[in-house]
Amino acid sequence: MAGNVRINAPRLAAGLLVREVLPLMAERFPGVVVDIVVEGRLVDIVSAGFDAGVRLVGSIHKDMVAVPLGAAISFICVASPAYLERFGEPGSPEELESHRCIGHRMPSGKLYRWEFERAGQELTIEVGGPVILDDEELMVDAAINDLGIAYVASPAAERALAGGRLRQVLTAWTPAPEGVAVYYPGHRAVPPALRAFLDVVKTLQR
Template sequence: MTRPMLNDLHAFVTVATRRSFRRAADDLGAAPSTLSHAMRALEKRLGVRLLNRTTRSVSPTEAGLELLERLRPALTGLDEALDAVQAFRGTISGTVRINAPRLAATLLIRDILPVMSERYPDVVIDLVVEGKLIDIVAAGFDAGVRLFDSIPKDMIAVPFADPVSFICVASPAYLERFGEPQTPDDLKRHRCIGHRVPSGKLHRWEFERAGRAMTLDLNGSVVLDDEELMVDAAINGLGIAYVASPAAEAALRDGRLRRNLPEWTPASDHIGVYYPGHRAVPPALRAFLDVVKTKRAD
């Protein structure tokens, strides 16, 4: 039997993991038809069917699953070996794929990426904005960014940015017209801007004061799935928004928004950059993490 080429094995792992020729092609920078032909050639060379194909999906056969499980650690080890050689080049290069929600991505672009560009010009940051919490390893990401409470326990997390609190904000014009709430219960008589989270559920408003916690389901005539749009809606007088503090900081600073119920602010949480701890850290990711740690210490 002629041994398969390494590129074909890597392509098989990508197709079997992504379970889609189209998504795998996007990852590999190839045409779906090219990948399909390559997989058929690989199956012919090995003399065994590796993939079940339908018009809508691709899934590994029993033989394909066996090959996938054995190839993954082997290819990971090969990638780590090649990454280790970079230290002898004198420069660090490579791509760091990061998954983050929009607000965290905005903070990365503002605080981290300019430093990365200056210090490590040969490192490419491939930043994918996604609100839904995903398995970054299965999806092929090197790192993710989330609130610490949302980070899987088997990941290593590095604090990033100042602690985040969820706060109520409204425009001065809205508060002059409808009054300022004195307690969370007062919000039931106000126009509240709803927040639909990636799961499809509406975000519940949480409050805490002197050990007393409250959770309310509050929504008005506007429901949005993006915190920047929620801030814009509040600035335009559509109601009171409940958002992460960094999303509103600019509008609070210049007076377009005012904060409500500050004494009822729940406990804050850190944003963390997280990555799997069971594998060696590639030089490009290590460089990114070093910048995050340095900025945090400033």
Template sequence: MMRPSLNDLTAFVAVATHRSFRRAADELGTAPSTLSHAMRGLEERLGVRLLNRTTRSVSPTEAGLEMLSRLQVALTSLDEALDAVSAFRGQVAGRVRINAPRVAAAVLVREVLPRMAERFPDVTVDLVVEGRLVDIVSGGFDAGVRLIEAIPKDMIAVPLARPIGFVCVASPAYLERAGEPTTPDDLQHHRCIGHRTPSGKLYQWEFERAGQELTIDTSGPVVLDDEGLMADAAAHGLGIAYVASWAAEAAIAEGRLRTVLSAWMHEPGRAAIYYPGHRAVPPALRAFLDVVRDVRQVNSG
């Protein structure tokens, strides 16, 4: 039997893990048809069916699952060996895949990635923005970002420099015309800029004061799914927006937006980069974590 190539084995792991030729092809930078042809050739060389295929899905057979579990261990060991050798080049290179919600991703883009690009120009940060919680291991990510209290106990967490908070904002002209709300209940008499979440649902605005928590349904002239655009819409007088503080801070400093209901906003939450504790840390991820720690130290100093 001819020994399969490393490329074919790597391709099989991608297909069997994603259970999709399309998603595996996206990861490997090739065409789904090329992967399908390669998998048929692999099965012919091994003399055993590894994948069950239908017009809508692909899944490993019993033999495929056995092979997948063994190859994942072998390929991880191979990656670790190559990472160890790369340290002798004196320069960190490679790709680090990070899964993050949009609010945290914006903090990374503004505060971490510029420093990362300066210090480690040969490292590519592949930042995937999602609103849902994902399993970073099965999703093929090196690390993720969550609020600290939501991070699984078996993960290692590296806190971000800046807490993630929210503000209610409106333009001075809108507030002069419509008046300023003093309690969240007043919002039912105001035009509010809607926020559509990644799931497609409208976000309910959340407030808290002296242990009292409120969730408010709002309505208004526009619904958006980008916090920067929501802050911009508020600055142009379309109504009140509930956004992450980073999205509005420049307009607030310039006087184009004013905060309202500040006494009712939740305390900012602490978020962190997290990654599996049972794996060797690849050099590219280690470099990324070093930059996160440096940014936190600079901001705290």
């Protein structure tokens, strides 16, 4: 089989594809070229010429077919041990107002308001701090370098957490995990190259 598959995905999801999906694609379907465009903003994959996209399940339109990709993702607050030793650990989301927080600039240009959940109670907090970034890997680096508390997807921080360079805070307020999926239009025929890609994605769930 030969062909091209164009995929639109945010950076973290693209990394997951490179680590887990592409090696299997290269082995099973060496004639299929996977063309990944890394983009944070949510695009209309049909009008933009993509075969499929990767996003959090909650942001995928209902007219799309979604295929789960990997484990669900939690969004967590992390900070360096040195920062926490100097400024203390927040006991509740409201206490973030007195902390240095690393802002997240969304693709829309708006600042992301941090979301929390505990025992059915939901909170949205507007934070402030010394730096605003639009890339989660840079947010993790900023937190490692003692610039403040970051709010990131758990896979972005897992290595730093495992190595002790970061610690999770406000654990009890972590929102429920959300699934990630590859999605594609359900109203048109699936090209053979895309079907091969989806078959590989599905094998990861077994």
